[in-house]
Amino acid sequence: MAASAQEKKREEKEEKEKMEEEEVEVEEEEEEEITVKWANHYSSIHEILAVGDGDFSFSLSLANSFGSASNIVATSLDSHGRILLIKMP
DSSP states (O other), X not given: OHHHHHHHHHHHHHHHHHHHHHXXXXXXXXXXXXOOOEETTEETTSOEEESSOTTTHHHHHHHHHHTOXXXXXXXXXXXXXXXXXXXXX
């Protein structure tokens, strides 16, 4: 009986080690290299909120510099009268 108990403990230990190795492999696969791009004071890893960007040219410029706009939220505010003049000449 002592031999089978020792074998069982050994098998459990081996199984635990195997599971730990698999977890490490999964973590290594999930890591991806992040390329950080800079545009003056702004980085592609920053979360950027541009409030009142007007024609969104600033936000567009950052998005073009970074190659993506996934980290940028931009807003603009036009008066109702201005919108009517622009949309309905």
